[in-house]
Amino acid sequence: MNYLALDLGRKHTGVAYADSKIRIAMPLETIHHIASEELIHALQPLILKREIGEIVVGMPYLMSGREGEEAERVHGVLTLLQDAYPTCTFSILDERETSRIAQGAHSTDNHAEAAVRILATYLDRKIPSGISE
Numbered sequence: 001m002n003y004l005a006l007d008l009g010r011k012h013t014g015v016a017y018a019d020s021k022i023r024i025a026m027p028l029e030t031i032h033h034i035a036s037e038e039l040i041h042a043l044q045p046l047i048l049k050r051e052i053g054e055i056v057v058g059m060p061y062l063m064s065g066r067e068g069e070e071a072e073r074v075h076g077v078l079t080l081l082q083d084a085y086p087t088c089t090f091s092i093l094d095e096r097e098t099s100r101i102a103q104g105a106h107s108t109d110n111h112a113e114a115a116v117r118i119l120a121t122y123l124d125r126k127i128p129s130g131i132s133e
Contacts, residue, residue: 014111058095
């Protein structure tokens with residue numbers, strides 16, 4: 001199964017990819033959008049071309065661990081994604097630390113780099129080193 005990670009923003013969504021064999025998260029791009037529907041449409045070729053089976057979405061929890069206004073917005077987009085891509089499995093990852101780490105990375109695309117951190121963290125937790133799927 002190939003993976004896609006999304007760092008969902010209001011106008012910019014970072015995208016990262018990992019294939020099922022190598023399992024190394026790589027930045028793809030940042031999708032610039034005004035509406036959620038625009039984002040969903042832009043993701044379609046990526047999902048089809050890369051044969052994505054699982055999409056990992058970064059959830060912007062508050063520092064207290066609770067969900068705030070941004071998390072509610074992400075849940076809304078997640079519902080739209082699930083409806084648009086019913087053959088994909090969806091997972092959520094707490095993104096509180098990933099965005100901060102991405103800002104310190106030497107990247108010209110902080111949104112895609114945040115998606116890389118989301119996916120790398122998810123894969124590390126799901127598939128510990130030395131254990132194959």
